[in-house]
Amino acid sequence: MSTSGQQESEDPGLGTRERRHQQRMKSAALSSDHTRSLGTDEELQSLTAKRSLEKDAFSKTTGGDFGICLFWGLTLAGIASSMLTTTFGIFHVDVFLRSYQLPLSTYSYGNAVYAIINTANDLAGAWLVDHVATRRNRTDLVGMAGCIFAVCFLTPFFRWRAPSQSWDGVHFVTTLSLYDTMFAFMAILMGSIITDNHKMSEKSRVRFMASGKLINLFTSFVVARVGLSTFDVQDLTHFRIFVVFLAMLVSIMFIVAQRMIYVKSRTVTASGQDALKVSASATAASSSKGKLHWRQVALGMEMLLEAQMTFMSSFTKTFVDRLLFDSGYSRASCDWLLSTLRPIKAIAGILIYVPIRKFGYTKIYSTLFVFNFLLSATVLTVADSSSTRWILTFLVLYSVITGAVQSSGFHLAMSDMVTEMKRNHAKERRFEEPSLAGLFMGANALFCKPMESLLPIVAGTVLQNKGDSQQNLFYLLVIPVLLFSVAQFLFWSRYELTPDRMKGFRHELDSLHSEQGRACTSIAIEA
Numbered sequence: 001m002s003t004s005g006q007q008e009s010e011d012p013g014l015g016t017r018e019r020r021h022q023q024r025m026k027s028a029a030l031s032s033d034h035t036r037s038l039g040t041d042e043e044l045q046s047l048t049a050k051r052s053l054e055k056d057a058f059s060k061t062t063g064g065d066f067g068i069c070l071f072w073g074l075t076l077a078g079i080a081s082s083m084l085t086t087t088f089g090i091f092h093v094d095v096f097l098r099s100y101q102l103p104l105s106t107y108s109y110g111n112a113v114y115a116i117i118n119t120a121n122d123l124a125g126a127w128l129v130d131h132v133a134t135r136r137n138r139t140d141l142v143g144m145a146g147c148i149f150a151v152c153f154l155t156p157f158f159r160w161r162a163p164s165q166s167w168d169g170v171h172f173v174t175t176l177s178l179y180d181t182m183f184a185f186m187a188i189l190m191g192s193i194i195t196d197n198h199k200m201s202e203k204s205r206v207r208f209m210a211s212g213k214l215i216n217l218f219t220s221f222v223v224a225r226v227g228l229s230t231f232d233v234q235d236l237t238h239f240r241i242f243v244v245f246l247a248m249l250v251s252i253m254f255i256v257a258q259r260m261i262y263v264k265s266r267t268v269t270a271s272g273q274d275a276l277k278v279s280a281s282a283t284a285a286s287s288s289k290g291k292l293h294w295r296q297v298a299l300g301m302e303m304l305l306e307a308q309m310t311f312m313s314s315f316t317k318t319f320v321d322r323l324l325f326d327s328g329y330s331r332a333s334c335d336w337l338l339s340t341l342r343p344i345k346a347i348a349g350i351l352i353y354v355p356i357r358k359f360g361y362t363k364i365y366s367t368l369f370v371f372n373f374l375l376s377a378t379v380l381t382v383a384d385s386s387s388t389r390w391i392l393t394f395l396v397l398y399s400v401i402t403g404a405v406q407s408s409g410f411h412l413a414m415s416d417m418v419t420e421m422k423r424n425h426a427k428e429r430r431f432e433e434p435s436l437a438g439l440f441m442g443a444n445a446l447f448c449k450p451m452e453s454l455l456p457i458v459a460g461t462v463l464q465n466k467g468d469s470q471q472n473l474f475y476l477l478v479i480p481v482l483l484f485s486v487a488q489f490l491f492w493s494r495y496e497l498t499p500d501r502m503k504g505f506r507h508e509l510d511s512l513h514s515e516q517g518r519a520c521t522s523i524a525i526e527a
Contacts, residue, residue, distance in 0.1 A: 073261030074190055077142055079219050080253035081186055084153045086220045086342055087227050087246060088179065089313040091239070092156050096172055097318075098233045100159065104468075106169040108460030113173050114180070115453035119446055121181040141189055142261060146254025149182035150247040157236065157243050184445055191411060213346045213407075220346065224339035298413055299447055300491040301365070304484045305406055306448040311455035311480070312399055316341065319395060322473050327388050337392075341399055348404035360499040361409040362492075368405045369489040372398065376482040385470035391477070398481060414444075416497045416505075423505050426512035455480055 096102040102110075155175040160167060223246065230238040317338060325334045356364055375397060383390035459476050466472050 070193075070261040073142075073257045073259075074193065075215065076253055076260065077146060077186075077190060077257040079215055080146060080250040080257065081149070081183075081190070082216045083219055083223050083246060083250055084150065085183065086223050087243065088153060088156070090224060090317055090338060091227060091231060092176070093314050094231075094233065094317055095157060095236070096168070099236060100163065100168050100171075102168050102172060103165060104460045104464040106165065106172070108457045108464070110169055110172045110176070111453040111456045111460070114176050115450045117173070117177045118180045118184065119449040121177070121184070143255045143258025145182065145186055145189060146257070147251045149186050150251045150254070152178040152182045153250075154243060154247050155179065157240055180449075184449075188445070191414065213349045217343045217346045220342040221339055224342060225335075228335045228339055297491055297495045298417065299444060301488050301495070302410070302444060303448050303451045304488050304491070305402075307451040307454050308480060308484055309403060309406055310452040311459070312402075314456060315459065315476075316395070316399065319391075319473060319477055322468075323385060323391050323470055323477070324388055326470070327386065329388065337395075341396070344396070345400045345403040345407075348400045349408050352404045352408050356408060356412070361412045362495055362497070362499075364405055365409055365492050365495075366489065368402060369485045369492065372402060372481050372485040373489070376478050376485065380478050380482060383474075385474040391474070394478065413497075416502050419502065419505055419509060420497065423509045423512070426509055 097104075097107065152175075155178055156172075160171055227239065227242060230242045232239065320334050320338055324337075325331065352364065375394065379390050379394045385391075455476075458480075462472055462476065
């Protein structure tokens with residue numbers, strides 16, 4: 001017979017309230033005896049904190065903090081960042097070379113110095129992203145970093161002092177370093193939030209990135225049109241008013257995005273920090289033992305692709321003005337071309353997900369490199385600097401298709417490489433690695449940043465020594481694409497992280513994490 005039944009038989013006159021009160025008192029006494037059997041209150045708190053820390057570190061690895069508000073917040077932050085990069089990419093070369101009359105030799109030298117500075121800055125930014133991820137949450141940085149990014153965006157468009165060659169050179173290197181440091185930091189920060197979550201399927205990533213590109217269609221077009229309507233090489237007053245207003249608007253958008261994606265920061269004890277530090281040290285010590293084959297292949301391809309697209313983004317307005325406008329195209333038609341290239345690229349970026357989901361991004365990259373080789377070889381064979389239709393066709397097809405594949409495929413490839421590394425760590429029972437995406441993006445920046453300055457340096461040197469004729473600009477437009485596409489195809493032919501293989505890796509990783517979760521639960525129950 002139960003205890004409550006015994007009490008009812010012994011005290012039949014007690015009311016229901018009194019019987020419930022006696023039951024609660026008896027349960028409290030039993031609970032107190034059990035607590036004393038485990039130890040003191042301090043020991044219980046220590047055990048609870050330890051289990052909470054283990055669960056916390058495990059959840060950081062598996063990426064369980066993702067929700068619809070975070071995705072919409074990241075989309076808003078991505079739109080804000082895109083508004084800045086669109087404006088900067090179209091106008092900064094014209095501002096320095098045409099408005100400020102920066103010598104081409106200074107431009108080439110400045111790009112070399114700027115590459116060295118930003119390589120170090122990007123590594124520091126990648127370390128900071130992962131460092132914050134071990135103690136709080138990397139999403140806490142989005143608002144503050146976005147506002148700093150908006151301020152750095154303004155610096156190239158405002159001269160510090162009266163015009164002089166030396167000060168303009170210092171201004172060029174310093175302001176581009178500030179801008180690119182924050183641009184790369186924001187790219188690493190927001191990219192790592194997505195790529196570090198192995199539980200997100202490729203379908204979910206595609207849906208998320210496609211939604212952002214769809215909205216960017218309109219914002220990129222509007223920003224480009226307004227900027228082109230206010231830009232005047234001889235007088236930057238109206239353009240400067242526009243960029244100040246844009247920076248203020250973007251700062252507000254970053255702050256709102258921060259509020260949307262806010263995830264409550266976890267409290268980590270000192271002992272927990274030490275444990276994570278030890279785990280991070282073990283990762284650094286043993287990372288060199290892992291296979292780097294896929295990452296080396298992807299890195300080589302990405303270095304060449306980044307060099308091409310950065311050069312094209314910076315010199316698109318120069319190519320359009322010198323090869324099309326100077327050959328008879330109207331100013332209005334050139335401005336429409338410049339303002340619609342990015343929206344068209346965004347549309348292509350959305351459409352490219354259809355073949356990516358069917359064939360995988362690995363085959364799409366290979367097809368892209370073959371297409372670029374055939375396109376550039378054809379244009380170089382049948383056209384010259386006076387063939388405006390061929391030049392227009394090349395500008396549109398190359399910029400749109402290559403940019404769409406790069407923007408869509410980069411994060412998918414990065415996610416697969418992060419998943420592969422997490423699988424290797426899980427097989428070694430290393431489940432407390434808080435972040436890997438920042439590490440990969442930092443390594444990517446270490447090699448890609450110098451490559452971004454390669455073609456601008458070559459262009460500045462060629463135009464300085466050979467003259468800035470239309471024929472030289474035509475060669476600078478076509479020949480790098482021809483040479484780089486061959487090297488990219490050779491690199492990418494060795495990449496073998498196919499969709500079927502990655503599906504098996506994700507299944508294996510989920511199984512290893514489930515096994516680890518059951519082990520942690522068993523330890524907690526035994527304790």
